[in-house]
Amino acid sequence: MWLSTLIVVGSLLAVFAVIILKGAPSLTLSMITQTPKGGYYLGKEGGILNAIIGSLYLAGGATALTFVLSLPIALYLNEYSGKSRFASFTRFSLDVLWGIPSIVYGAFAFTVMLFVGARASLLWGIITVTLFMLPIMTRAMDEVIRVVPSKLREASYALGSTRLETALKVVTRQALPGTVTAVLLAFGRGIGDAASVLFTAGYTDSMPRSIFDPVATLPLAIFFQIGTPIPEVQQRAYASGIILLIIVLLASLVSRFSTKKLMKYVVK
Amino acid sequence: MLSATIFSALFVFIIAFALLQSAELVLSTKSISELLFTSSWHPNRGDFGFYPFIVGTLSVTAIAMALAIPICLLCAIYLAEYAPSRIRGILKPPIDLLAGIPSVVYGLWGVLLIVPLIRNYLAPLAGVSSSGYSVLAGGFVLAIMVFPIIISVSDEVFRSVPSEVRVASFALGATKWQTVKHVVVRKGMAGFIAAVALAFSRAFGETMAVLMVVGNVAKVPSSVFDPAYPLPALIANNYGEMMSLPLYESALMLAALILLLVVAFFSIAARMILVRVEKRSA
Amino acid sequence: MAQAGITIRKLNVLFGGHHALKDVSIDIPEKRITVVIGPSGCGKTTFLKSLNRLIDLTEGAEISGQVMIDGLDVYDERVDVTDIRKRMGLIAQTPSPLPMSIYDNVAYGPRIHGAKDGSSLDQTVENCLQIVALWDEVKGRLSEPASKLSVGQQQRLCMARAIAVKPEILLCDEPTSALDPMSARNVELLLKMLKKDYTIIFVTHILSQARRLADYVIFLYLGELVEHGPAEKFFAEPTDTRTRAYIDGVFG
Numbered sequence: 001m002w003l004s005t006l007i008v009v010g011s012l013l014a015v016f017a018v019i020i021l022k023g024a025p026s027l028t029l030s031m032i033t034q035t036p037k038g039g040y041y042l043g044k045e046g047g048i049l050n051a052i053i054g055s056l057y058l059a060g061g062a063t064a065l066t067f068v069l070s071l072p073i074a075l076y077l078n079e080y081s082g083k084s085r086f087a088s089f090t091r092f093s094l095d096v097l098w099g100i101p102s103i104v105y106g107a108f109a110f111t112v113m114l115f116v117g118a119r120a121s122l123l124w125g126i127i128t129v130t131l132f133m134l135p136i137m138t139r140a141m142d143e144v145i146r147v148v149p150s151k152l153r154e155a156s157y158a159l160g161s162t163r164l165e166t167a168l169k170v171v172t173r174q175a176l177p178g179t180v181t182a183v184l185l186a187f188g189r190g191i192g193d194a195a196s197v198l199f200t201a202g203y204t205d206s207m208p209r210s211i212f213d214p215v216a217t218l219p220l221a222i223f224f225q226i227g228t229p230i231p232e233v234q235q236r237a238y239a240s241g242i243i244l245l246i247i248v249l250l251a252s253l254v255s256r257f258s259t260k261k262l263m264k265y266v267v268k
Numbered sequence: 269m270l271s272a273t274i275f276s277a278l279f280v281f282i283i284a285f286a287l288l289q290s291a292e293l294v295l296s297t298k299s300i301s302e303l304l305f306t307s308s309w310h311p312n313r314g315d316f317g318f319y320p321f322i323v324g325t326l327s328v329t330a331i332a333m334a335l336a337i338p339i340c341l342l343c344a345i346y347l348a349e350y351a352p353s354r355i356r357g358i359l360k361p362p363i364d365l366l367a368g369i370p371s372v373v374y375g376l377w378g379v380l381l382i383v384p385l386i387r388n389y390l391a392p393l394a395g396v397s398s399s400g401y402s403v404l405a406g407g408f409v410l411a412i413m414v415f416p417i418i419i420s421v422s423d424e425v426f427r428s429v430p431s432e433v434r435v436a437s438f439a440l441g442a443t444k445w446q447t448v449k450h451v452v453v454r455k456g457m458a459g460f461i462a463a464v465a466l467a468f469s470r471a472f473g474e475t476m477a478v479l480m481v482v483g484n485v486a487k488v489p490s491s492v493f494d495p496a497y498p499l500p501a502l503i504a505n506n507y508g509e510m511m512s513l514p515l516y517e518s519a520l521m522l523a524a525l526i527l528l529l530v531v532a533f534f535s536i537a538a539r540m541i542l543v544r545v546e547k548r549s550a
Numbered sequence: 551m552a553q554a555g556i557t558i559r560k561l562n563v564l565f566g567g568h569h570a571l572k573d574v575s576i577d578i579p580e581k582r583i584t585v586v587i588g589p590s591g592c593g594k595t596t597f598l599k600s601l602n603r604l605i606d607l608t609e610g611a612e613i614s615g616q617v618m619i620d621g622l623d624v625y626d627e628r629v630d631v632t633d634i635r636k637r638m639g640l641i642a643q644t645p646s647p648l649p650m651s652i653y654d655n656v657a658y659g660p661r662i663h664g665a666k667d668g669s670s671l672d673q674t675v676e677n678c679l680q681i682v683a684l685w686d687e688v689k690g691r692l693s694e695p696a697s698k699l700s701v702g703q704q705q706r707l708c709m710a711r712a713i714a715v716k717p718e719i720l721l722c723d724e725p726t727s728a729l730d731p732m733s734a735r736n737v738e739l740l741l742k743m744l745k746k747d748y749t750i751i752f753v754t755h756i757l758s759q760a761r762r763l764a765d766y767v768i769f770l771y772l773g774e775l776v777e778h779g780p781a782e783k784f785f786a787e788p789t790d791t792r793t794r795a796y797i798d799g800v801f802g
Contacts, residue, residue, distance in 0.1 A: 004338070005346050014381065018381050019373060080270075081273075082609065101474065104283065112286065154607070158642075159712070169658070173650060192370025194372050195500065195504060219371070223480075248370060
């Protein structure tokens with residue numbers, strides 16, 4: 001039985017080890033500081049700065065947009081709707097949405113884009129990833145807000161606060177560490193996903209300049225680099241993989257670290 | 269607040285509707301059974317037989333489940349019942365971390381490790397020659413990707429089995445393993461199945477990692493060492509071409525719709541099982 | 551007799567068919583400690599919650615009747631419920647510090663009702679903490695999380711928090727049941743001191759505590775107001791057989 005656990009943990013280590021070992025040699029400074037120059041995909045110079053920044057803009061923008069939607073939804077479900085059938089139905093829907101693969105979101109967004117005649121761009125990438133992230137972040141936030149003890153709410157109401165005041169000043173304070181985790185979790189999922197941006201964000205070799213231009217993303221950069229027949233470029237794909245892993249790991253670490261710090265005022 | 273919530277409640281239907289609209293075109297040219305069960309795939313001629321892709325998706329997912337289920341069951345039992353809490357505390361974060369690794373990275377890893385493994389070791393062992401880009405490769409990578417889902421949900425389920433029943437079992441003289449096998453797992457089985465259903469729907473729709481290792485050949489695979497072409501990979505690989513042929517685009521949207529329906533079905537089933545489990549233990 | 555602090559007429563509360571309070575009518579004396587006694591489940595907490603309309607938050611609760619303070623019915627449609635709750639402080643059974651610092655806990659009430667940060671708010675916080683005899687213990691660490699205090703201190707903090715909004719009435723729902731005897735004693739002494747400024751309604755199922763604190767007693771049994779009266783007379787010569795049985799410890 002512990003063997004099976006070993007297998008599981010072992011595969012995690014295997015994934016990290018292989019990628020790092022294979023990609024480290026190609027992880028040069030120029031990879032992260034330069035954009036692809038002409039012939040990059042044929043083995044010439046440059047780096048993937050365009051993809052790194054593009055991904056950060058895209059995932060950052062999507063995370064912010066999702067947060068603006070998720071928090072009200074999670075608060076509404078818990079503070080205003082309670083046990084109503086509407087709330088159960090919404091939670092159910094969110095669960096189904098959670099399981100929908102990112103490629104379906106990409107296909108859906110693409111359909112809408114065709115309908116309105118839009119081109120692939122950073123904007124549409126952000127919209128698609130937002131749609132993808134929404135159930136992930138909302139579900140996680142919902143879980144945290146749910147477990148806020150009701151006596152805290154009662155104490156707040158007993159002092160004469162309105163529902164909104166209680167929701168914003170007491171419930172969110174108590175749920176703050178969990179909320180931060182939810183946000184960073186969604187960010188990690190969003191930045192690493194390729195299928196949702198495949199149709200909708202396009203790709204470009206330049207740095208993102210306008211929200212209406214196509215933008216490069218890390219996962220796609222990796223995908224395109226490994227697709228070439230040239231070994232040097234394939235190597236760079238692994239190095240890019242390391243960069244992506246580092247970003248995701250960082251998000252995870254920041255989440256754990258800030259959770260600890262934010263637990264200060266939380267009531268057990 | 270309210271409008272955002274209403275939107276999220278109805279969103280699934282909106283997506284389904286939009287995809288259905290797009291798929292109308294190809295649905296009007298051929299019957300459902302023709303689309304789903306024939307194998308001829310020639311977009312230029314307007315032939316869209318989805319069968320190989322459906323089989324491709326199913327076989328990769330099946331292999332992944334076959335690999336993941338026993339491993340995850342044992343692992344979850346270990347974590348929930350046997351591991352001392354310190355060890356549990358150390359092991360849980362890495363397992364959760366598996367869930368955070370992006371799909372493309374898994375794909376890279378698969379290309380680096382799994383594909384050569386199959387090409388150079390496993391296939392010759394089975395007396396077959398294979399490029400390594402195969403159903404088996406896809407299954408392997410997918411299995412690892414679903415480990416965290418099954419394990420974390422099952423772990424919760426097993427831990428929520430009330431201690432009274434465990435105590436009762438021990439009081440009757442049962443060993444730890446007997447208690448685990450006959451009491452904990454039995455009570456937790458429904459939840460475990462729900463976890464598997466959730467994992468199944470995840471695996472079904474997983475795109476990038478599988479795409480990179482599975483070979484992408486539009487034929488029904490005859491063995492696990494053959495390449496295959498799952499539905500998500502189909503959509504992802506051909507989005508460029510579909511711009512030129514409206515029928516092609518419509519067909520790909522149909523593929524997306526099929527994915528949506530299958531995934532939604534399993535998600536709903538899993539959710540309903542979990543709700544019943546929660547109700548019973550409440 | 552003292553002027554009535556709260557006048558209750560024909561108060562009925564139902565939860566989905568269960569008739570929790572039946573036709574309760576009573577005048578609660580002003581600036582006294584009125585103790586509500588009765589066995590568990592007889593409706594004491596429901597009674598308290600119907601006074602400050604916290605009962606509104608319970609799903610499926612149907613309330614009818616009047617609860618009048620200064621001639622104003624709290625259940626009147628035109629009434630602002632947050633204003634009512636401000637006028638009645640609630641001290642619950644288990645201390646529930648808000649997830650903030652000690653200072654912010656006490657300041658929370660005044661702030662949501664419009665108080666601005668500054669020396670005036672500081673003064674309010676200090677006063678309230680002085681009154682509950684917590685000031686000396688916490689004055690050096692006001693910005694620490696409230697959850698770090700001991701249970702007895704937390705309960706006193708909740709009392710400080712409650713009086714910070716300057717209520718007229720204090721509702722206490724078995725506030726000492728989670729405390730050790732020493733802290734419980736402190737809370738009782740505190741309430742005795744506070745009654746000169748506040749009308750206090752105190753729910754308990756500990757008869758000795760009721761005897762110690764009560765100026766006026768109400769006995770609730772199965773949602774019905776069985777008997778009530780000034781404390782001395784109530785305990786010495788109860789008129790109803792059920793009251794007598796309860797006081798003698800036959801049930802509850």
